[in-house]
Amino acid sequence: MKDLDRKPFTNSHWGAYWVETQDGRVTGLTPFEHDPDPSPIGQGAIATQDDALRIRRPAIRRSWLEHGPGAHGDRRGRDDFVEVSWDQANRLIAGELTRIRTEHGNEAIFAGSYGWASAGRFHHAQGQMKRFLNCIGGYTGSVNTYSFAAAEVVVPHVLGDFRGLLDRYTCWESIAENAELFVAFGGVPLKNGQISQGGLGNHVQKAGLLNAHANGVQFVNISPLRSDILDTARADWLPIRPSTDAALMLALCHTLLAEDLHDKAFLARYTVGFDRFAAYLTGATDGAPKSADWAAPITDITAETIRGLARRMAQSRTMISIAYALTRQDHGEQPWHAAITLAAMLGQIGLPGTGIGFGYSAMNHTGLNRRIIPYAALPQGMNPVRTFIPVARVTDMLENPGGTCDYNGRTLTYPDVKLVWWAGGNPFHHHQDLNRLRRAWARPDTIIANEWCWNALARHADIVLPCTTPLERADLSMTPKNPYITVMDKVSEPVGEARDDHEIFRGLAAQLGVEDQFTEGRTAADWTRWLYDVSRQAAARGGIELPSYDALLETGWFRVPDPEKHEIMLEGFRADPEGKPLKTPSGKIEIFSDTIAGFGYDDCPGHPAWLQPLEYLGNATPAAPLHMISNQPVTKLHSQLDHGKVSRANRIDGHEPVLMHPDDAAARGLTEGQIVRLHNGRGACLAGLRISDAIRPGVIQIATGAWWDPAADPDGDICRHGNPNALTPDKGTSRLAQGPIAHSCLVQVSPVTDAAAPQIGAPPPLTAS
Numbered sequence: 002m003k004d005l006d007r008k009p010f011t012n013s014h015w016g017a018y019w020v021e022t023q024d025g026r027v028t029g030l031t032p033f034e035h036d037p038d039p040s041p042i043g044q045g046a047i048a049t050q051d052d053a054l055r056i057r058r059p060a061i062r063r064s065w066l067e068h069g070p071g072a073h074g075d076r077r078g079r080d081d082f083v084e085v086s087w088d089q090a091n092r093l094i095a096g097e098l099t100r101i102r103t104e105h106g107n108e109a110i111f112a113g114s115y116g117w118a119s120a121g122r123f124h125h126a127q128g129q130m131k132r133f134l135n136c137i138g139g140y141t142g143s144v145n146t147y148s149f150a151a152a153e154v155v156v157p158h159v160l161g162d163f164r165g166l167l168d169r170y171t172c173w174e175s176i177a178e179n180a181e182l183f184v185a186f187g188g189v190p191l192k193n194g195q196i197s198q199g200g201l202g203n204h205v206q207k208a209g210l211l212n213a214h215a216n217g218v219q220f221v222n223i224s225p226l227r228s229d230i231l232d233t234a235r236a237d238w239l240p241i242r243p244s245t246d247a248a249l250m251l252a253l254c255h256t257l258l259a260e261d262l263h264d265k266a267f268l269a270r271y272t273v274g275f276d277r278f279a280a281y282l283t284g285a286t287d288g289a290p291k292s293a294d295w296a297a298p299i300t301d302i303t304a305e306t307i308r309g310l311a312r313r314m315a316q317s318r319t320m321i322s323i324a325y326a327l328t329r330q331d332h333g334e335q336p337w338h339a340a341i342t343l344a345a346m347l348g349q350i351g352l353p354g355t356g357i358g359f360g361y362s363a364m365n366h367t368g369l370n371r372r373i374i375p376y377a378a379l380p381q382g383m384n385p386v387r388t389f390i391p392v393a394r395v396t397d398m399l400e401n402p403g404g405t406c407d408y409n410g411r412t413l414t415y416p417d418v419k420l421v422w423w424a425g426g427n428p429f430h431h432h433q434d435l436n437r438l439r440r441a442w443a444r445p446d447t448i449i450a451n452e453w454c455w456n457a458l459a460r461h462a463d464i465v466l467p468c469t470t471p472l473e474r475a476d477l478s479m480t481p482k483n484p485y486i487t488v489m490d491k492v493s494e495p496v497g498e499a500r501d502d503h504e505i506f507r508g509l510a511a512q513l514g515v516e517d518q519f520t521e522g523r524t525a526a527d528w529t530r531w532l533y534d535v536s537r538q539a540a541a542r543g544g545i546e547l548p549s550y551d552a553l554l555e556t557g558w559f560r561v562p563d564p565e566k567h568e569i570m571l572e573g574f575r576a577d578p579e580g581k582p583l584k585t586p587s588g589k590i591e592i593f594s595d596t597i598a599g600f601g602y603d604d605c606p607g608h609p610a611w612l613q614p615l616e617y618l619g620n621a622t623p624a625a626p627l628h629m630i631s632n633q634p635v636t637k638l639h640s641q642l643d644h645g646k647v648s649r650a651n652r653i654d655g656h657e658p659v660l661m662h663p664d665d666a667a668a669r670g671l672t673e674g675q676i677v678r679l680h681n682g683r684g685a686c687l688a689g690l691r692i693s694d695a696i697r698p699g700v701i702q703i704a705t706g707a708w709w710d711p712a713a714d715p716d717g718d719i720c721r722h723g724n725p726n727a728l729t730p731d732k733g734t735s736r737l738a739q740g741p742i743a744h745s746c747l748v749q750v751s752p753v754t755d756a757a758a759p760q761i762g763a764p765p766p767l768t769a770s
């Protein structure tokens with residue numbers, strides 16, 4: 002970087018830091034002084050920047066290098082690697098891309114490449130990769146996310162939009178001033194508010210929660226975990242059985258209807274289909290009234306508690322929050338459709354501080370009052386290939402070339418994938434039933450991964466391209482999710498021969514004769530300035546003046562001024578439903594959606610419903626009697642920095658901790674700190690036991706993120722490290738959204754006497770060519 006008066010500055014999904022360096026190495030990360038509640042997660046980046054797990058040179062799996070594409074796919078993850086030059090890697094990849102495009106067409110390249118990569122507006126791994134692939138004819142992509150696929154598909158049918166609403170949440174200030182009761186399905190987990198995609202300057206979730214509490218807002222935490230809300234908030238805890246929230250919400254709706262507590266004027270003016278839903282609620286359509294008495298044995302919450310809560314919600318100014326996690330369960334569409342319906346029956350949608358919000362504290366930006374600027378992103382060009390999959394159907398796709406899949410009213414056909422490319426995501430973190438993924442992963446001819454560390458993805462690739470970390474390249478953090486725009490300085494040279502994703506794809510574009518198309522004659526620095534200048538113009542059109550690029554480089558950061566008024570979701574629709582209709586077919590909230598009903602899916606009807614999940618405590622078996630919640634980790638972002646010190650400090654003898662209720666531990670003769678085995682018919686993993694009454698009996702909790710470390714085992718492969726996706730089921734939420742269902746998972750926990758130590762501390766065997 003050029004000489005500046007200031008210290009180097011950086012940003013990340015978990016916060017902004019001033020950077021100290023010594024001899025070209027990062028030695029310290031000091032949280033930004035305007036961040037009131039910095040996260041410790043970033044400290045894990047210091048030692049990992051150049052440890053033994055850093056990928057230093059391009060590397061090729063030996064069987065692939067010696068025998069060509071398709072050789073011994075089943076040895077992926079077991080083979081050793083040969084290090085090669087960038088020239089050789091580029092020649093081999095260009096040759097393989099040309100072969101596949103000629104013999105099979107671009108559809109055979111799967112580059113959904115789902116994942117969070119790193120913060121930074123320009124060096125966004127997927128954006129770079131997709132732009133490159135679009136220069137050579139495109140790829141099969143994926144749609145929706147692992148975060149909330151079911152909501153992404155169902156909510157637009159009900160409210161006309163989802164993503165737009167996510168940016169227009171009722172802010173915490175409005176809740177503190179106006180709400181009396183905050184009912185949180187899935188809690189308000191501050192651990193998750195550490196994160197904001199693309200970078201952030203100020204963590205606000207803790208202050209948002211505490212200010213609301215101080216102002217007298219009462220909280221109800223509906224979750225199997227008491228710790229899903231800060232103790233200080235003194236919330237009532239309803240320890241619900243996991244994956245049964247839809248039943249609870251229906252019973253709340255039933256009580257409102259039975260006791261005539263619902264807002265009939267709101268329903269008439271702003272919604273359609275209530276009558277058809279009411280016929281289901283009362284049991285007129287199926288003979289089963291969805292009463293509190295009906296829901297009590299399903300949810301394990303007493304009928305009296307349910308009725309009391311419904312009355313309290315009707316009598317109070319109430320905000321409902323529904324965690325993203327409730328989408329990541331079987332029939333994850335239902336709790337979302339039901340929560341919106343419940344809020345509509347209360348009639349407070351669009352009023353200050355009340356109504357419904359999606360996942361307060363799922364991310365730092367939820368309820369953060371800020372101006373939304375449509376910042377520019379690197380143009381990706383046009384993808385001529387029309388084939389795509391719902392993101393979580395990746396294993397199905399690899400298993401069934403030519404097979405079909407229902408999705409949101411369409412029938413999709415799976416392509417015959419020959420090449421898989423991942424840049425900036427980790428399927429061996431995010432996908433469910435990893436043993437099944439690994440079997441399907443053996444099928445393509447070639448798998449390429451751009452990565453910076455030897456995690457399970459890199460180990461399971463044929464060609465590994467070493468990329469830089471954000472500290473080794475210059476970039477900008479500017480995102481509509483946070484008011485701070487910051488520089489991300491280059492503070493150290495790339496380790497080994499690592500290259501930026503942009504530089505990786507520029508090299509390949511040159512090899513394939515499309516370099517000019519890929520770069521448009523701009524360097525990385527030109528592009529970054531271009532992105533900022535275009536964004537600055539967009540801001541100016543919205544009446545917001547941003548500093549010049551050079552002025553930003555001088556100071557390192559800029560805070561976009563706060564909006565003049567509080568954000569209130571659906572305020573405009575409430576004020577003028579005819580003038581500002583929703584983008585649904587009726588223009589109103591669709592409690593019954595004719596569109597969804599018209600698809601005729603047996604697993605997703607037109608109105609919210611209770612459908613038994615594939616796995617939950619209501620169908621537990623002696624072989625798998627416990628419900629496993631695999632939620633987001635406190636000490637990292639997904640699998641990122643799992644090898645860093647913050648994550649490792651949370652381990653028990655190197656294994657991920659699992660939380661269990663004292664009664665369940667006693668029934669198995671298990672003691673605190675013991676290494677245990679989590680297992681079911683799909684697989685197994687090891688974990689270290691923590692015993693606590695902050696979890697309801699019958700449920701265990703183990704965070705996602707431990708690097709998958711499989712070893713042969715009678716239960717299928719066992720992950721020695723503690724990755725819960727060794728056990729989770731891989732099935733779509735329904736034929737509507739096909740979202741992932743990690744949270745609907747039954748397991749057994751048993752003691753182990755001779756626990757195998759995790760083997761993720763060293764890279765795979767590597768030979769220099």
Ligand SMILES: Nc1nc2c(c(=O)[nH]1)N[C@H]1C(S)=C(S)[C@@H](COP(=O)(O)OP(=O)(O)OC[C@H]3O[C@@H](n4cnc5c(=O)[nH]c(N)nc54)[C@H](O)[C@@H]3O)O[C@H]1N2
Nearest residue numbers: 116117118119147148425426427431451631639640641743
């Ligand atoms: N059981 C269970 N499974 C889950 C979840 C759950 O709750 N339970 N949650 C799901 C959810 S919500 C999500 S969003 C997914 C997250 O899944 P992912 O987003 O795939 O997880 P990450 O670990 O963030 O993966 C990002 C990868 O990008 C790499 N990377 C970082 N920076 C760069 C870069 O500049 N260039 C390149 N090329 N690579 C880079 C990192 O090393 C890492 O391997 O997981 C899902 N999986």
Ligand SMILES: Nc1nc2c(c(=O)[nH]1)N[C@H]1C(S)=C(S)[C@@H](COP(=O)(O)OP(=O)(O)OC[C@H]3O[C@@H](n4cnc5c(=O)[nH]c(N)nc54)[C@H](O)[C@@H]3O)O[C@H]1N2
Nearest residue numbers: 148187193196223224243244324325326363632633638639
């Ligand atoms: N520190 C940290 N923060 C993160 C992330 C991370 O990896 N690390 N990931 C980010 C990402 S990508 C996303 S999408 C968001 C996800 O945000 P969420 O989906 O909200 O995250 P989770 O932690 O999986 O779930 C929140 C809580 O829901 C509860 N829960 C699970 N199942 C049920 C259920 O059936 N009923 C009820 N009532 N409660 C249930 C669990 O106890 C869990 O602690 O988090 C983001 N924030």
Ligand SMILES: [Mo]
Nearest residue numbers: 146147148149
């Ligand atoms: Mo997510």
